[in-house]
Amino acid sequence: TLYWGAADGGDNPAAWAHTNIVGAVSAHGMIGVPVTGLTPGQTLYYRFKSENSHGTVWTDTAGTVTPWRDEPSDIAGLQLWLRADDGVFADSGITSATNGAPVIQWNDASGNARHAARVGSVGNLTYAANALNGLPAVTVTDRDGGDYLNTPAYQVADTDNLTVFAVSRAAPQTLNGSAIHPLVGSGSPGSGKGAFCISTMRPNAGGPGNLGFFGRNYNPFPYDDFTSNSASPNFGDGLGHVIALQLAGADTGGIGTFTGYYDGTFTATHDGSTSDPLNGPVEIGGSSYGTSARYAGAFGDVLIYNRVLSAEERNRVGWYLQTKYGLAGVYRNPFAVAFGTPVLTALAGTSATLAVEVTGGDLPAGVILHWGETDGGTDAGAWAQSSAPANVGALGTASITAESLLPGTIYHARFSGTNSQGVVWSDSGITFVTPGPPIIATGIPNQVDFNTAVLEGTLVATSGAPASVWVYWGATDGGEVAGSWEHAVALGEKEAGQVWTEIAGLAENTSYFYRLFASNSFGGRWATASVRFTTAFDAPGVRRDGLVLWLRADTGVQHSNGWVHAWADQATDVGGANDATAAGNARPLFVPEGIGGRAAIRFDGSNDFLAVPDNGALDLGTGAGKSWTVLAVY
Known part of the structure; x- marks a missing residue:
């Protein structure tokens, strides 16, 4: 039985406000009981009681649960909260706006009565009942001289630290003129002189793909501290996003430091350049800076705190906005483990x-x-x-x-x-x-030639005890019996990582096997498998006259754990200068038994490649007198 309520009733059933009977439980494990009708933000206590033929027991301590707090105003310092699902009016606060109606006033839900009022009478600022994933929004177009909102009763002070949130979906920006298409700001945004501004840009400066912040004389160009027009996706993706901007250090009279977050992910930080910005009301969707400083898009919520929220507090508000509008982001449930x-x-x-x-x-x-x-x-x-x-x-x-x-x-x-x-x-x-014998793995032979090879492997783990390594090799596979191998090379004590030995005196065109063994104070262990490789052989029948490039997988290949980084040219008559090399991480793989039991270089068919320089001897150009023949085995 589950007992729960606003107070801890201990092990007294009568002291609990609510009871949920779970019923018989026949197996060990977690028990979950759905409880509905709770008050957001109210902390509740609960205990389980269990009874069987041996008696009754209660859980030792009471658990607590707090349903999701439905109000960002639970967090101290909230100065302004504009929410499109409440307080949007078609007049001065009397008649609620209906779908498509012009917005005249947007009431502040912070309790500070800092309502936002329409500036202008063009009618491009409207209420949309179902614009942000099924929720209402205040929408605006970037019409020259169009309407926007400001807060006559509130402006950001010089010494205000800030945390600003805006939920918005950008529309295509159509108005050229000012580069500034402001979502929200305080003070004149021109030349970055205001207290802060979050802005996208005019069409010929990147449009909504660019989204950035500036203020306190920090004045970048383009505005792309949140997203860039050259990145994909960006703010021009037609989706709603949670944009957050913090300002720290202003409260001590400093120039301040801005930090931006896009859907919960840190994007950039920049210092201001003045402690005395141009002040002015908070403006939403436009600015008094100029008639072409207008934004096209939809707003869900706009919140401003006069302090730097902690990471936990910022996550709580971000999670509220992210889940409210069903948006993508990295904010996590603050009440989950x-x-x-x-x-x-x-x-x-x-x-x-x-x-x-x-x-x-x-x-x-x-x-x-x-x-x-x-x-x-x-x-x-x-x-x-x-x-x-x-x-x-x-x-x-x-x-x-x-x-x-x-x-x-x-x-x-x-x-x-x-x-x-x-x-x-x-x-x-x-x-x-766990403590035990070393873990060893046979690798891929490297730099295989006519008479030499580098035999590689990996000492994966030593269990913290000194480990000694041996390489066993020969013309037959000796398996896990040391005496069945023709040769053994003791490498001595090794740390975990790559191990190798170079062997010589090999016969041309001959197959060999090798396997690694390691031991420590816990015992010894063989690698799980042996590896076979075949040495190169002379090819007297190959015509050398005019041969300018010869790449053979059975010789001249250097790799790292199989990934080829160099393949030596064997056309020595012209100096062998046309070695193939890899660039970056798009490298092919060396396979000891790739084609007919012989070595091969495997390309993935996607982005693997090796580059061969076009030296003087390797002139593959076309034109009069040019002809060449390429032979490949694959």
Whole structure:
């Protein structure tokens, strides 16, 4: 049975305001009970009572839950709140605007009565009942000399720190003239002299793709601190966005520092250049700066705080706006479980203890540790093992031990948490190796030639104990029996990472095998497989006369973990100067047994390429007297 209410009734059923009967539970696990009709912002307490043939028990402590706070005014410092779903009038505050009606007044919902009034009488400022994902909006067109809004009773002061939010969807900007097409600002925006301004731009300066901020004599061009016309997507995508601008340092008489966030993501920070900006009323959708300083778009909410909100507070307001309008963004539910970064706190032969900081969310929460040899990401079913839920009743560290681990094995782990808001996963997982024999892997042979090769591999993990490595090789595969290999090269003690040895005295046109072995104080381990490669061979039948480029996959190839970065030209009669090289990360792959058991270079058919310089000997131009033949094996 679930007991809940505005006060903690302890283990006295009569002291609780509400009761929900869950019924019989036949299996271990989490229990969820939907509760409706709650008051936004009211903190509630709850406890579970369970009864069976052995008696009655209550949960040790009461949990708390706070339904989503429906008002950004819960956060201190709110100076102005214009919301299109309330307080939009077709006159001076008496008649609510209807769909398509001109907007004359937009009332302040902050409680400060700083209502925004229409400037002008053109009629291009209207109310739209269903313009932002099904919610109302105040819309404006960028008509020359068109209407906009300002707040006669409110202007930003020189020493006001700020956090400004605007929910808006841009329309195509059609009016040239002023580069400034302002969404919201305070003071004259010309030359960046006002207190602040969030603005897009005229069509021939980038239009709504450019969205930026300026003020306090910070005056960039173009305005693209939020999004750029050259990026995709940008503010011109026809979607609604949550735009946030903060100003810090003005309260101490300084020039101030602006910081911008677009849909919750940090975009840019810039200092102002004066502590004495031009002051003026807050303006929305236009400016007294000039008749062509007009914005075309739709507004949902506009909020201004006279302080720099903390990251948590900014997230709360951003989440409210993002979820209210159903917009994309990175703001997270402030009442869901929030985690820090997982850490490994103890490691034994067959167990590991991991910890994570529970930094926020309604409590209690059930925290679960998931682990396995494969990273399951945020899919609980993809993890090999999961712990029982740990009940977390207070913010702080949660520690859970993973048991029955295999020695010398790489494990991945991640935490999930469940509370009144659902399931949340830690942003990152953690990877660890249990104590045991080293983990070694045979790699890909490198720089294979007629008589030499570099045999590479990776010492993946050592379990913290010094590890010695051997490379076994020969004309036959000796498997995991050291005595079955023709040759052994001791590399000595190695740290985790790439290991290699160069071998010589190989026969031309001959296949060889190699495999790696490593050992430490816990024991030894072979790599899981041997690798076969074939040396190059002389080709006397190849005509050298006129041969200016010869790239052979069986010799002259250099790579990093298989990714080719150089392929040496074998046309030595003209100096072999036309080596192919890779640029960037678009590199093909060296395959030891790619074609008929011989080496090949594999291109992915997408963006892999190697570049060959057009040296004097390799003149592939066309014209009189030019002819050439290209032969390729693929």
